Amino acid sequence: MTGGKALGTFRSFYVPAMLVGPATLIVLIPFIASLVVLGVYSVGFYPGGAGFDLGVWKTFLSDSYSWTVIFTSIRLAVIVTFFCLLIGYPVACALVRLDSMLMSIIAYTVIFSPLLMSVVVRSYGWLLLLSDSGFLNSLLGAWPLNLGPYRLIYNEIGVIIALVHILLPFAVLPLITVLLQQPQQLREAAADLGASPFAIFWKVTFPLSLPGVIVAAEIVFALAVSAFVTPAVLGGGRVLNLSRLVYENIGNIEWGLAAVQALILLIAAVGVLLILERFNRRTFGEKS
Amino acid sequence: MQARAGDSKAAVLMLRMVLGAVLVFMAAPILIVVANSFNSSQFNVWPPAGFTLDWYHKALTMPQFQRGFVNSVIAGVLSTLVVLAVGTPLAYAIVRIKFRGKSLLQGVLLGPLVVPRIAMGFSLFVLYLASGSGLYGSMSGIVLGHALLMLPFVVSVLVANLGEVDPIVEEAARDLGAGAVEAFVRVVLPQIRPGLIVAGLLAFITSFDEVETTIFLVKPVVNTLPIEMYLYLDQYQDPTLAALSTLLIALSMLLVLVGLMFAKRGSLRFLLGGRGA
Amino acid sequence: MASYETGDVVLTAVEKCFGDSSVVKGIDLTIRKGEFFSLLGPSGCGKTTTLRMIAGLEEPTSGSISIRGERMNGVPINKRPTNLVFQKLALFPHLNVWDNVAFGLKLKRVPEAEIRTRVGEMLDMVRLSGFESRSIASLSGGQQQRVAIARAVVNKPAVLLLDEPLGALDLKLQTHLQEELRRIQRELAMTFVYVTHNQTEAMAMSDRIGVMNAGQLEQVGAAADLYLRPQTEFVAGFVGQTNLIGGKVTAIGETTISIEAFGLTFDAVRRSAVETGQAVTFSLRPEQIRIAQAGGAGIQLPLVDATFFGATATYRLQVPGGTIVAQTQGDLQMLAPGQTVSVSWPPEAVVLLTGGQS
Secondary structure (H helix, E strand, C coil): CHHHHHHHHHHHHHHHHHHHHHHHHHHHHHHHHHHHHHHHHHCCCCCCCCCCCCHHHHHHHHCHHHHHHHHHHHHHHHHHHHHHHHHHHHHHHHHCCCCCHHHHHHHHHHHHHHHHCCHHHHHHHHHHHHCCCCHHHHHHHCCCCCCCCCCCCCCHHHHHHHHHHHHHHHHHHHHHHHHHHCCHHHHHHHHHCCCCHHHHHHHHHHHHHHHHHHHHHHHHHHHHHCCCHHHHHHHCCCCCCHHHHHHHHHHCCCHHHHHHHHHHHHHHHHHHHHHHHHHHHHHHCCCC | CCCCCCCCHHHHHHHHHHHHHHHHHHHHHHHHHHHHCCECCCCCCCCCCCECCHHHHHHHHCHHHHHHHHHHHHHHHHHHHHHHHHHHHHHHHHHHCCCCCHHHHHHHHHHHHHCCHHHHHHHHHHHHHHCCCCCCCCHHHHHHHHHHHHHHHHHHHHHHHHHCCCHHHHHHHHHCCCCHHHHHHHHHHHHCHHHHHHHHHHHHHHHHHCCCCHHHCCCHHHCCHHHHHHHHHHHCCCCHHHHHHHHHHHHHHHHHHHHHHHCCHHHHHHHHCCCCC | CHHHHHCCEEEEEEEEEECCEEEEEEEEEEECCCCEEEEECCCCCCHHHHHHHHHCCCCCCEEEEEECCEECCCCCHHHCCEEEEECCECCCCCCEHHHHHHHHHHHCCCCHHHHHHHHHHHHHHCCCCCCCCCEHHHCCHHHHHHHHHHHHHCCCCCEEEEECCCCCCCHHHHHHHHHHHHHHHHHHCCEEEEEECCHHHHHHHCCEEEEEECCEEEEEECHHHHHHCCCCHHHHHHCCCCEEEEEEEEEECCCEEEEEECCEEEEEECCCCCCCCCEEEEEECHHHCEEEECCCCCEEEEEEEEEECCCEEEEEEEECCEEEEEEEECCCCCCCCCCEEEEECCHHHEEEECCCCC
16 A cells, blocks of 8 residues: 555656746746736845835836827727727638638748748848838839829837837738638528628628637737837837837836836737637637 | 638638738838848948949958858857757656746746847846856856847747657657666757757857847947947948848758758648648 | 566556546456467456556556566566557557667667578568558558568567557558468467457457456457356456346256246256255347247247348347347348247357456
């Protein structure tokens, strides 16, 4: 019996500990520790700080400039999420209807391979396309249109266009997944019952795909609200969001302020995620 | 384009047009980078003033890009090895073993996914400084940071793969005389090889391209390539960056090709809407 | 070492609990060297758990298991002299036929040349020569089954354990592979422990059968023993069809006893100690019952219904408080329901069930 008991402890404790231990020690504990340190810094405990002090929080939250930046971050993220879903949905519908292998490979490669390229490269590409003397303005300015030039960079327009490009693949992927899971028979049954193509889409396809739409929105929003490189490159310092402030305040050695801003960024990202997840669960039950 | 039940012709045509437009939208910034890398004007003027390869020469000879490339490769390889080494047993434990604290562990594992990269970078930065570990500005610090960002992705890919390996084949290997580790190496690892390759590539690419967390962890000597590119872009706008980007685009297209070649014939069927699969 | 003489596998008071539920409730069993032994029982009776404890996939909660005189408790699965043929086969999908079969030998660092001979011979024995480099997925169900058998047998285990390996195959293939298994077992004189819920399969192959029910071993014996001399109601009912009848001992003679049941009195062979007045249950096999036109020898019973199966015919007969079933050769007596027939059976057909109530 003692042998069996020892074996039991071995199986129930040492084996999982050996498997889980390395990841926990090397990765998960530093992760948790870093968030704890972040919280501690935000209330005044940092080298050169004055000890416990909620002053930084109070100052930041009572400053109207802070709120402008917070709203800019959220507004950008909402607009980008909206366009990613608006464009991503028909794209996903089109992708699941492709029936030529060659066309599929081309379409999937063009849409998803940008994920393999650095955000710096892609943002730079948009800088080239949208700049005053760039491709788009030279196209619009040429005969017969003779329009422009338009200011498309160093403002929110350029940032939004580039972010939609960068985040679109993240929206399309969950949408494809959810569309492929829909049984073909459902649409066939609806058609058999006399539904028009329009009715089939709004009564069957779309409602069933909503969980995928929400997942897509979660991912795109979380990435957009905390984007750093693209707003920096295409905003040229004129589009200030929370990420930018955190970065600048480290340069200014404002540890406490940077910590507060990083936490607010985290709260914005996680908060929207929780709201969408709650909506998802309430509407579609535990399973989705 | 394959019509599905209940599709109207007009709708299918519209979908086609949207897809076409989006393909142009997705390809445009990449094509323009490639085109501009041969532009002899240094102010990104369109149409190009003339053809030159000078920017390639400049991109390849600038010391910060050479050093950045080497740093990125080292960081990519090391963080991929670390994350696979710790992620594989973790994924195995999640799939196969019941243990206390498992759901807590899975919750924490989601953390790096939801915490914004910038916040993650700053938190790690203060942790590295506060712990007095000397990790700030070191290659180890970058590797740790990248492993942290990638762990959730790697574990989820491996969990999905391990879920398809029947636990009974491990019992069979044990019955035929294999120790626990030996059974894993001989029977489980070969079956999750596709997952390991996908997870490894994903980890390497993410590490290679990472800016938003990394920028808080580096000192100039360990700057990675995308950081150097970002810093360069802040200062200059000549096509040197276009040339460098083109080389990186070529590298990632090569990866796509390799991926397509390694994918089994049947495994690409999902591209056709999962039909027949 | 004493048990080596008596048996290859010895189970002593083996119990297994999963949490609160007790799956195996104290089994004592000795399996002889070189015999084909089957553990037979319905699903959930604990037979597979018993097999997995012998293999080392589960540890007994209490009791001991020894193989060739060596205590196996605590010995990990990979160090036991047993090999298992899994119910779901568990072939390695990433290896071809040859590498699947050679897997165990390679682990034991058997010299390359010996591996070649042994695997080659083994594939010959299971008639899979020429399939060496085929992938597992390209094989038929029957071929996969042979690979699974070969992969286990090639290691020359002291005991080969088989967990319902033929369950997923069609009837014709099952019968064929049963013969193959029996042939392989005789050729190698290896101890086989075979788990099945299929009594025909167990009877077709086994030297001895252990019938399990609700975590307990009800009876161990050769197929004929279990059929002709079941000791418990469960065994009588599970191994073949039978009529279970409750009655009372009314008289005890030299070689026979008299039993009263549903108002009739008849004789049974005296095999075990009983007392007059004792309540007993006995088994009466349907095919032991003879039926003739009314007015013949025996008791007169009304016929409830008759079903004709070709080779056999089944009749249900009315007795006070129920019916009994009789089975005859498929003679065309054209007995019609409602008519009265003469029914008789020899005293040795009445088998008293002395084992525990179930």
